[in-house]
Amino acid sequence: MSDEVAPGYVRVRLDLSYDGKDFSGWAKQREGQRTVQAELEDAIRTVTRSKETYELTVAGRTDAGVHARGQVAHVDLPAEVWAEHEEKLLRRLAGRLPHDVRVWQVAEAPAGFNARFSAIWRRYAYRVTDHHGGVDPLLRGHVLWHDWPLDVDAMNAASKALIGEHDFAAYCKRREGATTIRTLQQLSWERDASGVITATVRADAFCHNMVRSLVGALLFVGDGHRPVEWPGKVLAARVRDSAVHVVRPHGLTLEEVGYPADSELAARNLAARNRRTLPGAGCC
Numbered sequence: 001m002s003d004e005v006a007p008g009y010v011r012v013r014l015d016l017s018y019d020g021k022d023f024s025g026w027a028k029q030r031e032g033q034r035t036v037q038a039e040l041e042d043a044i045r046t047v048t049r050s051k052e053t054y055e056l057t058v059a060g061r062t063d064a065g066v067h068a069r070g071q072v073a074h075v076d077l078p079a080e081v082w083a084e085h086e087e088k089l090l091r092r093l094a095g096r097l098p099h100d101v102r103v104w105q106v107a108e109a110p111a112g113f114n115a116r117f118s119a120i121w122r123r124y125a126y127r128v129t130d131h132h133g134g135v136d137p138l139l140r141g142h143v144l145w146h147d148w149p150l151d152v153d154a155m156n157a158a159s160k161a162l163i164g165e166h167d168f169a170a171y172c173k174r175r176e177g178a179t180t181i182r183t184l185q186q187l188s189w190e191r192d193a194s195g196v197i198t199a200t201v202r203a204d205a206f207c208h209n210m211v212r213s214l215v216g217a218l219l220f221v222g223d224g225h226r227p228v229e230w231p232g233k234v235l236a237a238r239v240r241d242s243a244v245h246v247v248r249p250h251g252l253t254l255e256e257v258g259y260p261a262d263s264e265l266a267a268r269n270l271a272a273r274n275r276r277t278l279p280g281a282g283c284c
Contacts, residue, residue: 003114003269010082013074013109014056016040018101020067021141021250027061036062039101044075047092048085059115059257060122060206065249067142070123070256074115082108112266113259117273121185121258123202126215126251130223131195143196144251148223152189152197155222159187161232162214169238171214172207180207187214189222205272209246216245 005011024033028041037056045053059072085092086106093103112118128144129135135145162184169180186202199218201211217234220226220243234241260268 003112003117005076008079009076010079011074011076011109011113012082013072013105013107013113013115014040014103015105016071016073016101016103017069018067018071019141020062020065022100023064025062025064025066026058036068036101039098040073040103043093043096044089047089047096048077048081050081057115059119060254062252062254063209063249066252066254067250068254071254072115072119072257072259074109074113110262110265112262112269114265114269115257117269118259118265119205119257119272120260120268121202121204122206122254123186123200123256123258124206124211125253125255126199126201126211126247127196127253128199128215128219128247128251129196136194139196141250142253144248146219146223148225150197150219150222151224152191152222154224154228155189155199155218158218158221158228158231159189161229162187162235166235167238168207168210168235170234170241171210171217171244172240173209174240175208178207182207182210189218211252212246212249213244215251216247219247220245 018036022034023036026036028035028038037058040056041053054075054077056073056075062068090103090106093106097103127142128146128150130146130148130150135143163186165181165183167181172180174180183204184201185204186200188200189197190200191197199215201214214231217226217231221228221230234244259265
């Protein structure tokens with residue numbers, strides 16, 4: 001599938017962050033709910049004084065209530081629009097956008113770049129505390145309170161069975177025609193001095209609800225409700241387990257998106273579009 005920029009257009013990369021609390025996710029919705037994509041596209045149209053709305057492509061489509069610190073998107077702008085506004089676009093967006101979404105960098109993208117398909121990994125953090133008193137009020141919009149003591153060592157032990165390339169159907173909300181095979185590169189837990197426990201979750205891509213489902217399963221291990229082996233057994237079954245809870249979105253933040261060297265962008269773009277199967281899987 002070709003992803004060449006149309007003649008007369010320039011592909012522009014945007015690095016941005018947002019607080020997801022008051023957004024109905026990233027993607028525009030027909031019902032008119034407030035979304036990050038809609039806010040950004042409206043702002044770009046306004047500050048460039050364009051009649052047309054230029055559609056954004058994003059690295060990771062976050063759900064309602066999920067935050068992003070290191071989100072990446074791209075937009076194809078007419079060359080004359082980019083030439084006129086390149087130097088002023090960042091400052092003008094800062095003046096037009098609401099305070100819960102910020103663009104930090106705007107730059108012409110290298111050849112072959114696609115914010116979604118060129119990415120080689122996405123890194124999320126999920127933050128939770130088991131403090132008896134609850135969550136620090138200043139962090140309440142970004143940290144989940146779990147009302148049971150958590151064993152971080154047990155959660156790290158249980159996480160090991162989930163690392164690697166697997167069919168994560170047991171931890172994903174299925175979408176028609178979409179594969180649930182992913183390569184989970186990192187899943188680790190660490191408690192800081194304040195008692196906040198952070199799960200670092202990195203993969204080449206994620207299917208719908210995957211991170212929040214993995215976190216939900218591992219919290220059950222951490223509080224002793226399930227044995228260390230349970231998340232791995234759920235994964236192997238490849239069937240959605242009703243015992244796996246999808247934790248609340250506000251503890252989740254997209255922290256960073258990784259891309260290969262510029263010379264490898266186009267190849268990654270094409271490879272990422274291929275439907276994956278596990279070794280030994282049949283065709284049907």
